[in-house]
Amino acid sequence: MNYRHAYHAGNHTEVFKHAILVMLLEHLTQKMQPFMVLDTHAGVGLYDLESEQAQRTGEKVDGVEKIYDVGIPSCQRYFDIIKSINPGKLRHYPGSPEISRHMLRPTDRLIACELHPDDYLELENRYRFDRRVTVQNRSGYDAINALLPPVERRGLVFVDPPFEQKDEVQSMISALKKGLRKWSTGIFCFWYPIKDSKIGDALADAVVSAQYPKALRIEFLPFKKDGMNLAGSGIIICNTPWKMDEKAKLLCRDIAPKLGDGRGTWSIKWLTEEREPQ
Numbered sequence: 001m002n003y004r005h006a007y008h009a010g011n012h013t014e015v016f017k018h019a020i021l022v023m024l025l026e027h028l029t030q031k032m033q034p035f036m037v038l039d040t041h042a043g044v045g046l047y048d049l050e051s052e053q054a055q056r057t058g059e060k061v062d063g064v065e066k067i068y069d070v071g072i073p074s075c076q077r078y079f080d081i082i083k084s085i086n087p088g089k090l091r092h093y094p095g096s097p098e099i100s101r102h103m104l105r106p107t108d109r110l111i112a113c114e115l116h117p118d119d120y121l122e123l124e125n126r127y128r129f130d131r132r133v134t135v136q137n138r139s140g141y142d143a144i145n146a147l148l149p150p151v152e153r154r155g156l157v158f159v160d161p162p163f164e165q166k167d168e169v170q171s172m173i174s175a176l177k178k179g180l181r182k183w184s185t186g187i188f189c190f191w192y193p194i195k196d197s198k199i200g201d202a203l204a205d206a207v208v209s210a211q212y213p214k215a216l217r218i219e220f221l222p223f224k225k226d227g228m229n230l231a232g233s234g235i236i237i238c239n240t241p242w243k244m245d246e247k248a249k250l251l252c253r254d255i256a257p258k259l260g261d262g263r264g265t266w267s268i269k270w271l272t273e274e275r276e277p278q
């Protein structure tokens with residue numbers, strides 16, 4: 001395992017991905033009933049943007065640094081979380097478990113899986129004091145099989161792998177299949193990088209051919225696709241909350257002139273039918 005997320009914290013894909021995560025969590029907090037979040041690939045939870053790794057890539061420059069002074073009106077809560085961990089100038093960036101933790105109420109739960117032994121220890125140490133959070137040193141794909149459905153019967157599975165393995169897409173497809181079989185009403189959110197269209201198309205084809213419920217594909221690209229460099233990223237959601245497409249559109253409109261070189265493009269497509277809530 002060579003991938004270390006500290007090199008990429010706060011880049012443009014993170015802003016897009018984490019704003020969507022916040023929107024999904026906002027949906028879950030609209031009802032009183034508790035929910036559970038399973039973060040299958042958690043990372044270390046909090047990143048120092050002045051660390052040697054972060055400075056080596058400087059990826060925050062096209063990402064969080066571009067929004068830090070101007071905000072994101074379409075997803076104020078995400079912006080508030082970033083501000084709350086940075087009392088003055090931008091120094092730290094929250095990972096997905098930290099963002100979820102900020103949104104949990106006393107009865108909600110987060111299970112965060114991290115396979116890298118050092119990152120697991122750091123994450124475990126960070127959340128030792130918070131009884132709502134459980135950190136597990138296991139594969140997030142195994143956790144989908146072992147831990148679903150949650151007792152709460154409401155919640156989100158957030159899948160954000162490093163794409164180090166050649167068969168990552170296959171692992172995601174089979175995790176989604178198992179996950180939905182065990183928990184047909186859970187919200188499943190899968191992130192993927194975009195250099196070309198291959199990964200997104202393979203995931204979308206699997207979702208369409210299995211006709212998974214209420215599946216939305218959102219892609220945001222601050223840069224032009226050239227097949228080689230990271231142009232942007234995509235997210236596929238199953239059991240997508242009502243009106244998520246409209247919220248995602250507002251987000252993309254908001255961040256397109258801010259991230260990267262300010263000429264971002266996006267697409268938002270229903271892969272399978274959206275239904276009104278009963």
Ligand code: SAM
Nearest residue numbers: 005041042043095096114115116139140160162
């Ligand atoms: N979700 C995090 C966030 O938004 O802040 C970033 C996650 S990073 C893209 C992927 C993480 O997954 C890395 O920390 C890596 O060590 C870990 N990892 C790789 N394979 C894994 C697996 N099968 N199960 C759990 N974690 C894994």
